[in-house]
Amino acid sequence: MNSTTSTRDFPLLKVQVSDRASVAAPVTDPKVTVESLTVRYGRRVAVDAVTLPIYRNLITAIIGPSGCGKSSLLRALNRMNDTIAGVQTSGRVLLDGQDIYTPGCDVIALRRRVGMVFQQPNPFPKSIYDNVAFGLRINGLVHSKAELDERVERALRQAALWDEVKDRLDRSALQLSGGEQQRLCIARALAVEPEVLLMDEPASALDPISTAKIEELMFTLKQHYTIVIVTHNMQQAARVSDFTAFLLSGALVEFNPTPQLFTNPADPRTEAYITGRFG
């Protein structure tokens, strides 16, 4: 791990910290805007009226204790919560200004634009090649074998996996190590060329070396993608992200540039959490 937060350039220095909500006012317009988003599982409120911007080509981390609703919030951004029975969502999520929760929204197209990587590496029990090609095939995005080959290679290169697997593309993906499997899942998500990449604790099931590789990868990926990462690991959030949102019991406590949130938190509850007094 060569990059630390302190040595990285920080492009958005002009930040206003309001007395309570602490939402940053950015110089660029956000890629995704979450507006008073509430997610309910039956009667239980998992995400409670969260408002938050997600900026283009930056990494936004969502942190908080277990069960605080950070995964539910993340899954609301590509409407993965729709696949769970009994979930109700209210509020708005604007992707490039378009509300993804309007009745006419094409969820299939949305999920192509907003890719996702899960906590447990979940490659399909198919070959490495077929895993990466899956999204391209089902969406009919390629028209020839050569084009498919090229897009698969590009995705695997982007996920820094090409050199490791180029000689065994037809082998089962399940033969890869956990870290390789997770990078394969990233490659699979990148193959359809999404605009936003959601990562739900992508390294929590991995060893430290694999974790470092994933974090390294995120730095290169953010040149092309907008990334949102959920993590319970505060060091990881501090290392990789530009903005951090701290959630507690479904409500947003604080959203600020990462250096500020971790060195000079605006809310006493944030300070209590990052100094390890609860959570």
Next chain:
Amino acid sequence: MSLRGLDRSFILLSGLAVLLIVTMLAIIVGNVVWHGWEPISWEFLSGAPRMGMTEGGIFPAIFGTVLLVLLMTIFVVPLGVCVAIYFSEYANRQSWLYRWTRQAVNNLAGVPSIVFGLFGLGFFVQFVGGWVDQQFYEGKLTYGQPAILWAALTMAVLTLPVVIVSVEEALRSVPQSYREASYALGATRTQTVFRVVLPQALAGVLTGGILAVSRGAGEVAPILFVGAAYYLPELPKRLNDQFMELGYHIYVLATQSPDVEATKSLLYATVLVLLALTFLLNLTAITIRARLRVTGGLR
């Protein structure tokens, strides 16, 4: 009695129960093999019954059974897989449609097989068959009579719950994370079912098919009225032909023969053939399933 004593006597009791079952199986199989081994010859397996079924072979019955079961599989597996997919992947568990259809399938499994036979006679033979004759054969009796087609369809209805339950179980055992990965890549529900879930559940689909086959191969009651023939040395050539069937042939040999003593050894041999056939089918299913497990489904 002390707790420990109770514990011991229960272990003893359950051990005895297991022993009882194994012994019963051994007696049945042993008896059949012992008596049925001798008459089995190439002639017995390939010939037709002769001399009022006191001599000759059982080939028409073997052929009829295999054909019946094959036709049944063609009908029941696609239908059963579709219902299982609906239950496991599409149905809203709270909806009345789901609860009613689920209840219907459960009840179907509990219907006595003779009732299926009567249903087959009334519905397939008389209603559907009669209609076909009216429409296409100018009322000439062609399909409106017992036939292998109706027997296969009746058997398909009978074995449908078996297929549905085992395929559904297989579909549910496919990890949810595969479905999520597929959805997250922009796949529709149907794409997810056919490209991710079903290939993973293929072993279960096969198991369902084979379970249905081994259940169907042993049933006699449902086909009594809808196609099984008492004595018919010719093999069925068309879908509306009648046919001989092993289970029914066993019943005929045991109860309808003019000379029970003369047919006794043939009867044992026929039972052995039926047992071997079902065993072979089960073995095939287990082998295929084991192989699919090793390779982690089809690529």
